[in-house]
Amino acid sequence: MYTVRVRDHFMIAHSFRGDVFGPAQKLHGATYVVDVEFRSPELDADGIVVDIGLATETVHKILGELNYRNLDDEASLKGRNTTTEVLARTIFDRLAAAIGRGDLGRSAKAIESLRVTLNESHVASASYEGRV
Amino acid sequence: MYTVRVRDHFMIAHSFRGDVFGPAQKLHGATYVVDVEFRSPELDADGIVVDIGLATETVHKILGELNYRNLDDEASLKGRNTTTEVLARTIFDRLAAAIGRGDLGRSAKAIESLRVTLNESHVASASYEGRV
Amino acid sequence: MYTVRVRDHFMIAHSFRGDVFGPAQKLHGATYVVDVEFRSPELDADGIVVDIGLATETVHKILGELNYRNLDDEASLKGRNTTTEVLARTIFDRLAAAIGRGDLGRSAKAIESLRVTLNESHVASASYEGRV
Amino acid sequence: MYTVRVRDHFMIAHSFRGDVFGPAQKLHGATYVVDVEFRSPELDADGIVVDIGLATETVHKILGELNYRNLDDEASLKGRNTTTEVLARTIFDRLAAAIGRGDLGRSAKAIESLRVTLNESHVASASYEGRV
Amino acid sequence: MYTVRVRDHFMIAHSFRGDVFGPAQKLHGATYVVDVEFRSPELDADGIVVDIGLATETVHKILGELNYRNLDDEASLKGRNTTTEVLARTIFDRLAAAIGRGDLGRSAKAIESLRVTLNESHVASASYEGRV
Amino acid sequence: MYTVRVRDHFMIAHSFRGDVFGPAQKLHGATYVVDVEFRSPELDADGIVVDIGLATETVHKILGELNYRNLDDEASLKGRNTTTEVLARTIFDRLAAAIGRGDLGRSAKAIESLRVTLNESHVASASYEGRV
Numbered sequence: 001m002y003t004v005r006v007r008d009h010f011m012i013a014h015s016f017r018g019d020v021f022g023p024a025q026k027l028h029g030a031t032y033v034v035d036v037e038f039r040s041p042e043l044d045a046d047g048i049v050v051d052i053g054l055a056t057e058t059v060h061k062i063l064g065e066l067n068y069r070n071l072d073d074e075a076s077l078k079g080r081n082t083t084t085e086v087l088a089r090t091i092f093d094r095l096a097a098a099i100g101r102g103d104l105g106r107s108a109k110a111i112e113s114l115r116v117t118l119n120e121s122h123v124a125s126a127s128y129e130g131r132v
Numbered sequence: 133m134y135t136v137r138v139r140d141h142f143m144i145a146h147s148f149r150g151d152v153f154g155p156a157q158k159l160h161g162a163t164y165v166v167d168v169e170f171r172s173p174e175l176d177a178d179g180i181v182v183d184i185g186l187a188t189e190t191v192h193k194i195l196g197e198l199n200y201r202n203l204d205d206e207a208s209l210k211g212r213n214t215t216t217e218v219l220a221r222t223i224f225d226r227l228a229a230a231i232g233r234g235d236l237g238r239s240a241k242a243i244e245s246l247r248v249t250l251n252e253s254h255v256a257s258a259s260y261e262g263r264v
Numbered sequence: 265m266y267t268v269r270v271r272d273h274f275m276i277a278h279s280f281r282g283d284v285f286g287p288a289q290k291l292h293g294a295t296y297v298v299d300v301e302f303r304s305p306e307l308d309a310d311g312i313v314v315d316i317g318l319a320t321e322t323v324h325k326i327l328g329e330l331n332y333r334n335l336d337d338e339a340s341l342k343g344r345n346t347t348t349e350v351l352a353r354t355i356f357d358r359l360a361a362a363i364g365r366g367d368l369g370r371s372a373k374a375i376e377s378l379r380v381t382l383n384e385s386h387v388a389s390a391s392y393e394g395r396v
Numbered sequence: 397m398y399t400v401r402v403r404d405h406f407m408i409a410h411s412f413r414g415d416v417f418g419p420a421q422k423l424h425g426a427t428y429v430v431d432v433e434f435r436s437p438e439l440d441a442d443g444i445v446v447d448i449g450l451a452t453e454t455v456h457k458i459l460g461e462l463n464y465r466n467l468d469d470e471a472s473l474k475g476r477n478t479t480t481e482v483l484a485r486t487i488f489d490r491l492a493a494a495i496g497r498g499d500l501g502r503s504a505k506a507i508e509s510l511r512v513t514l515n516e517s518h519v520a521s522a523s524y525e526g527r528v
Numbered sequence: 529m530y531t532v533r534v535r536d537h538f539m540i541a542h543s544f545r546g547d548v549f550g551p552a553q554k555l556h557g558a559t560y561v562v563d564v565e566f567r568s569p570e571l572d573a574d575g576i577v578v579d580i581g582l583a584t585e586t587v588h589k590i591l592g593e594l595n596y597r598n599l600d601d602e603a604s605l606k607g608r609n610t611t612t613e614v615l616a617r618t619i620f621d622r623l624a625a626a627i628g629r630g631d632l633g634r635s636a637k638a639i640e641s642l643r644v645t646l647n648e649s650h651v652a653s654a655s656y657e658g659r660v
Numbered sequence: 661m662y663t664v665r666v667r668d669h670f671m672i673a674h675s676f677r678g679d680v681f682g683p684a685q686k687l688h689g690a691t692y693v694v695d696v697e698f699r700s701p702e703l704d705a706d707g708i709v710v711d712i713g714l715a716t717e718t719v720h721k722i723l724g725e726l727n728y729r730n731l732d733d734e735a736s737l738k739g740r741n742t743t744t745e746v747l748a749r750t751i752f753d754r755l756a757a758a759i760g761r762g763d764l765g766r767s768a769k770a771i772e773s774l775r776v777t778l779n780e781s782h783v784a785s786a787s788y789e790g791r792v
Contacts (some may be wrong), residue, residue, distance in 0.1 A: 001524070001525050001526065001730075002207065002481050002484070002485070002522065002523065003522065003523040003524075003525075004376050004480075004481065004520075004521075004522045005520065005521045005522070005523075006519060006520050007386065007518070007519040008519070009385045009387070009521070011288075011292050011293060011309070011385070012292055012332050013277035013278075013291050013293035014133070014293070014335070015276075016178075018177055018178040018179075020183050020237075020292075021178070021241075022185060023331070024275075024332055025422055026333065026334070026381055027277050027291060027333075027334040028277050028331075028333060028334070029275060029276050029277035029278070029293010029294055029295075030293055030294070030295045031293075031294045031295040031296075031384055031385050033294075033385060039286060042300050042477075042479055042483065044367040044418050046412075046414045046477055046479070047291050047477035047478075047479040047481060047482045047520070048416070048477075048479050048481055049481055051416050052493075053416075053418060053518065067287070067292075068242070068287040068288055068290050068292040069290065069291075069292060070290070070291040070292070076264050078380060079255070080179060081178055081179035081180075083175075083178070083179040084136075084266040085134050085175055085179060085180055085181055086175065086284060087178045089134070089175075090525075097344045104150075105416075106390050107416075115136075115350050118469060120275075120295055121273045121275070121295050121297060122139070122271065122297045122782060123138060123139040123186065123273070123482070123782075124136075124137065124138050124139070125136075125137045125139070126134065126135065126136045126137070127134065127137075128133070128134055128135075129133050129135075130133065130250040141781045141782060142686075143672075143689060143690050143780075143781070144688055144689050145687050145688050145689040145730070146689070147675035147727075150442045151443050152444070152447050152449075152501075152503075153442070154449060155727070155728040156728055158729065158730070159729075159730040160671050160672055160673050160689060160727075160729060161671060161672050161673035161674070161688060161689010161690055161691075162671050162689055162690070162691045163689075163690045163691040163692075163780055163781050164691075165781060165782045186791075190783040199683070199688075200671070200683040200684055200686050200688040200689075201686065201688060202686070202687040202688070202712055204443045209449065212443060213442055213443035213444075214443075215439075215442070215443040215444050216397050216400075217443060217444055217445055218439065218440055219401065220397070220398070221439075221447075233686070235737065237732050238780070248430065249399075252671075253669045253671070253691050253693060254403070254404075254650060254651075254667065254693045255402060255403040255404070255650075255669070255670060256400075256402050256403070256448065256779050257400075257401045257402070258397055258399065258400045258445070259398065259399040259400075259401075260397070261398065263397050263689050265788070265790065266745050266748070266749070266786065266787065266788055267777075267786065267787040267788075267789075267791050268727055268744075268745065268784075268785075268786045269784065269785045269786070269787075270783060270784050271782070271783040273785070276577040280574075282574045284574050284576070284579050284581075284633075284635075286581060307551075307746065307749075309742070309744075310676075310678040310680050310681070310741055311741035311742075311743040311745060311746045312630065312741075312743050313678070313742060313786070315680050315744055316784065317623075317680075317682060321711055345574055345575035345576075346575075347571075347574070347575040347576050349532065349571055349575060349576055349577055350531070350571065352530070353571075354571070362567060363627070363653050366579045369680075371680075374782070386518060386519075386535070387518075387534060387536070388532075388534050388580065389533045389536070390530065390531065390532045390533070390577070391530065391531040391532075391533075392529070392530055392531075393529050394529065398657070404648065405649045405650060405651070407552075407556050407557060407558050408556055408557050408649075409542075409555050409556050409557040409598070410543035410557070419595070419596040420539075420596055422559060422596050422597065422598070423541050424539050424540055424557045424595075424596040425539060425540050425541040425556060425557010425558055425559075426539050426557055426558070427557075427558045427559040427560075427648055427649050429649060429650045461550070462558040463556075464551040464554050464557040465556060465648050466541070466553075466554070466556070478617075492553065495599070496562040499657075501536070503659075506566060516539075516559055517537045517539070517559050518535065518537060518561045518587055519537070526590060544706075544760060546706045548706050548708070548711050548713075548765075548767075549706070550713060556725075608707060609706055609707035609708075610707075611706070611707040611708050612664075613662050613664065613703055613708055613709055614703065614707045616662070617662070617703075623740060638664065645663075650666070650667070651667040652661065652664075652665065652666050652667070652712065653664075653665045654661065654665070654709070655663040655665075656661070656662055656663075656665045657661050657663075659661065
């Protein structure tokens with residue numbers, strides 16, 4: 001299995017509902033350094049998993065829809081805690097949809113699965129991985 | 133599959149038995165920077181894999197049982213080489229037991245597997261992963 | 265010159281005033297991974313620059329006064345843009361005051377200067393350094 | 397499952413054929429920081445996955461066959477784009493052959509799979525993993 | 529003293545002349561992960577050392593003049609070994625000129641010095657720092 | 661000012677004397693990931709601060725005198741706490757002596773100062789810097 005990984009980041013404000021979150025129930029924020037892994041069992045004729053230029057642009061555009069926002073005000077995330085886990089899944093779903101639409105080009109058709117990791121500090125991260 | 137990762141460290145002395153270890157047969161030591169990954173197919177109602185506060189505390193307590201020790205003198209590790217691989221498994225087993233006892237709370241019940249990685253330098257690490 | 269460095273982090277929401285900030289004028293947030301460097305020309309009789317336990321606790325307490333907050337609502341920061349540079353200086357000033365009060369103990373008396381670095385992502389940071 | 401990881405690097409020149417590569421069609425180069433993961437379900441009697449000394453030497457020797465070269469001139473890579481993905485696979489194949497020849501010693505016999513990751517910058521990497 | 533740091537990278541081919549370089553006398557290449565530090569004793573009215581958007585763009589443009597090239601063919605570098613040290617100085621000089629031309633805007637006028645670091649692997653880097 | 665940095669590591673056991681060290685008074689150990697910075701105002705005719713091959717070898721040899729040891733038994737360190745600060749100074753002194761003896765070759769004659777940093781974990785380090 002081949003994997004290609006690209007890194008980018010976004011910076012948001014949010015708050016959580018639920019006693020388990022303690023002081024994180026207050027409005028605070030985070031930088032998420034995001035690693036997206038694209039997995040494919042075969043390479044295309046050019047010798048790549050995916051056009052890394054298109055992959056980088058698409059990831060940047062998807063993160064741009066969240067960047068510099070207060071996630072408590074985002075209609076698309078209403079009624080949910082925007083935990084690192086939930087955001088990893090949100091980005092996974094949007095990226096899977098982009099691949100489905102053909103945004104990542106011809107070579108992306110062989111992509112079998114994705115893993116999206118959000119590093120929230122030097123000591124914690126969360127990921128979601130699944131088939132596309 | 134969702135993954136949450138937390139990082140901590142511990143510092144120990146030890147020595148190895150066996151020609152394969154060369155100069156590491158002498159008493160020396162290591163800092164292990166430890167990454168623990170908790171994996172679950174679903175999130176709980178709060179949108180998390182595990183209460184990260186409880187997870188961090190539990191990992192810290194388990195590492196604290198080894199921290200600032202000479203592992204050659206530890207009764208629980210007697211008769212074994214405390215290689216990075218063996219220590220990764222030891223911490224995995226203790227953490228799996230803690231989850232079994234309910235130390236990580238309600239949300240931890242859905243945890244299917246753990247991966248414990250010990251980074252021993254900028255160029256080497258070892259992991260153990262398995263179901264819990 | 266000797267330097268001791270410790271690392272910790274905090275997570276906040278804020279917004280900036282001024283066209284130069286572009287989309288960062290909206291409420292957003294950041295994780296700051298903080299490196300504090302303590303510098304001294306001599307070691308004490310124990311062979312240290314500072315009691316690293318006290319240093320770690322004091323840094324953690326100072327970051328705790330900002331952690332999980334919306335900095336736009338913090339009285340002590342009112343009327344200023346809480347840029348990474350300004351926050352580095354704020355933490356420097358609070359830490360210098362703590363050293364002045366003796367919070368870092370006996371060995372900290374020889375500390376000549378501090379450097380406080382806030383890493384806001386994998387591609388950007390800001391620091392303030394000065395004498396204490 | 398146990399994993400042992402070792403890190404090394406190599407530095408090469410190359411160029412790519414195909415419009416998808418844009419400016420990388422020109423002769424340029426890269427540093428690849430390489431992580432090799434050795435995976436085994438069991439430890440040997442010494443408590444290890446592999447003799448880390450032999451593993452490090454073997455990886456270094458295999459990377460040495462590519463280090464300080466212009467890959468466009470390498471007979472063994474002729475007719476292929478030496479993308480990060482292709483190089484990850486090339487190193488995987490050479491390492492699998494070395495294990496087959498017994499270069500990694502007795503303990504390496506239990507190794508089930510390898511993962512070879514080439515980090516080409518702070519924002520991109522590619523891997524190949526498979527059974528041996 | 530305040531410092532702002534931004535990170536970017538470029539990928540080149542080159543070769544060295546001189547016995548001291550051993551196998552690096554052959555055509556090979558490198559990824560350089562570049563950290564540029566901007567230093568100023570005071571912040572401007574917005575609370576910044578430099579418009580980080582302009583700084584990032586300018587650094588990217590300067591690295592773009594070297595990216596995806598064979599430096600042995602670059603007229604501006606003819607007759608010199610393009611060691612990591614020499615490249616750090618080259619980028620420093622080009623960035624100092626850009627600041628002189630006003631490319632980094634109003635706030636950059638207070639910048640006293642720069643440090644340019646080129647990380648060529650996980651184990652080596654070179655820097656040039658000086659006044660502007 | 662030019663700087664060249666190389667990285668290596670060593671692994672030791674030791675214990676400390678003094679209440680300030682708390683549990684670190686017991687025999688324990690550490691991995692030190694060591695960064696050595698060589699600083700020079702000018703480059704030599706080859707365009708380098710120092711022969712990086714010789715620098716790497718010399719650092720490796722000096723760390724090798726400490727590697728895989730119990731520092732409590734080392735005659736050259738007797739009667740002192742081998743804190744991270746003290747070890748940074750010890751390595752600095754040995755490296756300065758090596759430069760004085762000419763071990764780093766011709767180009768090293770222009771080296772004005774060194775900085776030796778010992779990273780003992782992901783959250784702590786100590787350095788010593790001075791003229792040679």
